[in-house]
Amino acid sequence: MSHKPEKLFGTSGIRGTIKSKMTPSLCSKIGLTAASFFGEDSTILLARDHRPHATVVYHSLISGLLAGGVNILDCGIAPTPAVLFALKKLKYDGAIVVTGSHTPSEIVGILIFKEDTSELSKTESKEFEDILYEERYEIMQWNKTGYIEPIDIFDIYAESVLSLVNLQKVEGRKVAVDPGNGASSVILREILELANIRVVAINDTLDPHFPHRDPFPRPDNLKDLSTITKGFQADIGVGVDGDGDRAIFADENGNILWGDITGSLFIIDALKRKKTKNVVVTINTSAITEWAAKKFGGTVIYSGVGPPAIAESMKKNNAYFGIEESGKYLWSDAIYYGDAALATLRLLEILDIEGKPLSKLISEFPKFYMEKVAISCPDKLKDIVLVRAFEEWQERHKPAKVLPSDGIKFMYKDSSWVLFRPSGTEPVFRVFAESMDKERTKELIKESVDLVKELIKRHSTE
Template sequence: MSDAAGKKRCLFGTDGVRDIANRGAMTPEMALRLGRAYVLFLTERGFPRPKIVVGRDTRRSGAMLEAALIAGMTSAGADVVCVGVTPTPGVSFGVELLRAQGGAVISASHNPAEYNGIKFLDNSGSKLSDDSELAIEEYLGDNLIDDWRPSGGSIGKVEHRESDFNSSYVERVRVSLGEEGLGSLKVVFDCANGAASTVLPDVLSSLTDGGNFEIIGASPDGLNINEKSGVMSMKGLSERVVQAGYDIGIAYDGDADRVLLVDGKGRPLDGDIILWVLGRWLKGKGSLGAGIVTTVMSNMALDKHMAESGIKTFRCPVGDRYVLQSMKDNGSSLGGEQSGHVIAFPYTKTGDGICTGFLFIRACIEIKEDIQTLVDRFGRFPQKLTNIAVNSKTDIMKDDNILAAVDEASRILGDSGRIFLRPSGTEPIVRLLVECEDLELVESLSRSIEEKITSLVVN
């Protein structure tokens, strides 16, 4: 990935630094150096002796990387507040609550348990920009990172808030959402054996009065995060909803910044449908702003429905940081991704799966939305997303034959559809999206380009 100045980012992807824990870019040694580099970044931008909030998800490797990251930060002169296992939006809230100058989350989000990652937040609790992450990468190659050695009272302190922090985050969620809960809806929640399991029971007890709900995927053991549960495996949630007669199912990812839903028939309700509902709800309240923001991956049916409701749609690159920036640039109060990252001002300042799920329920109740017919009425355009494993994402994205094939497919689709090829920011794959109202054309174009990419990988 490159920034506006053309400098290449090698370490950071679309959601921080991520790799198999204790290997590659996610060793304790790298975590320590990242912690030092982040502190130097903050210090040279006007935050001497910064305070940094650090949280993590439920992975076994989290404590190992947390210790190394905190050692790096304190050795560079930062004070650290350790909040333990908490959702990513909890760390974002902690930056604001504790008036910190930054935050760090140790999580690999939706990836399997053997992975882990580190993502940094700014002093507002938002994810860092591309330029800021590039600057941190540059510190890693600077001698200053090794020469900067505070001593005595200049070494940073560590404050542990693991025992009480989550109760503060739960209260923040309650205040953001008001007293509304589940209404008469019957709901099952899937915590993906991740960070949501540490806070959701208390959120529910604070928002509902004996509501009809069930929680699954809430027994983390350090190795089962995202395993056959959560947003990455919706089958179990769908089956439970249908089997037990629930009205809706709500699933989170490992760090609870994403949410996806299923209706009473077990059918997925993705981020596009969530935005469709929340957009109309917020417009009716007069608090939507200029429109909604979504990424290039969202289905074209969303644009159609928003236009029918008199709501403008703004498109941006994939990544919730880009969604947030576009919201600010365009004066929008709602933005999100098809994958379930949703930001809704003033309720949330970052992707918050827990808040978003409850906002969706409130919106459906207030605008009298029929949850069970949303899938039928949305009528998404046929869309095929293919993840293709590659040896070099850069080589694929620069190959003349691949680029020519994509251009030709785009010419064939014209205004009736679109094609999009991009490298994953977190995995060794490229993602191919083909979309139009003609399903046979979607399949043929997708298959043709996938075969060209695969032949390059094999050769």
């Protein structure tokens, strides 16, 4: 190649549209690169979501993988965590999932997983990019190409998840589920029913257009889940993203909770059971997680955003549990990726152990007020906006602590903080602010958002 393209990997995997970044030509080369990365005669699991263009990327990958000498077990359409539980059980060399995950319908992605179910680290992603850009891959001779076979992984998925839960503590419960017409449609409901849980489901059919809500579950688009949870008199409700890893919960009154709230319950549970001393928390997660960890003798270790950063930090620090505020919960005894089915079952376990409804458990937490704003920002401006935001915010304020990661977090002695973070998956720049004082949060978010907008405008004209 005559020049090196832009960075391939984002926060989690490779994402784009088939008209630009994720072209069939590039995806077949990614398949060849993956064959070189995993090694000739490796065997991997391959799956996709139900978006029409995922099929295009899928077959392009297959072409490159087979030509590079890799054998494929074709899982078809499947939730990402299902593939990873199968990978763990069957002990193959890795897995690749083609999915847009929580992003809008037009986006498609490629997630690459190692044998231990974690995604490629930053170092490994750089190595992968170097192989691709330098064309250090090989098309095998006709008699050394790989083979492809279909595989049904549902039973492995269901049995693996259910084996991690005390089923006597969850049976008889009532759960409302909203898979959002994503890849976990039907499957999530069936796993819960296998645990003798009564389930009511909405948006429970595969639909690549996501007609009822977009695939990123959050309080503002889970109003139907809120209504049905309360109306069904369910113990909890759960809203899921496009590939089945994110889980945003509703309490029995229909109140939708961000992942750091329920994640704090998981932290407390892990510490009470003496499963861990260290817990990994992403840089954009509420300080409520630090309160929960400290109260029960744990230590918070901050990581970058996304499963690759969380998993790497968990392994490095011997942490049993990791969390991202978007509803991703990782347990080291399961897979190094989120799974809505396992999170739902483990939350029900906690309700049984504590003997209290979810609303009561979280009412015992101190109150933090967080606001999050996503601002449209071209990818080419993200780096300069982050640098200038850091410089100008530091001039205006004197934070108690600056925490750099895949963004810049300013932390203050009153437990308030501001985070400037360019998205690694979308053309947006994210700003977060949190405080125990609602008005201070509003002040911080307004000033930080105004600063980012002004910087984008300033540098767009250069």
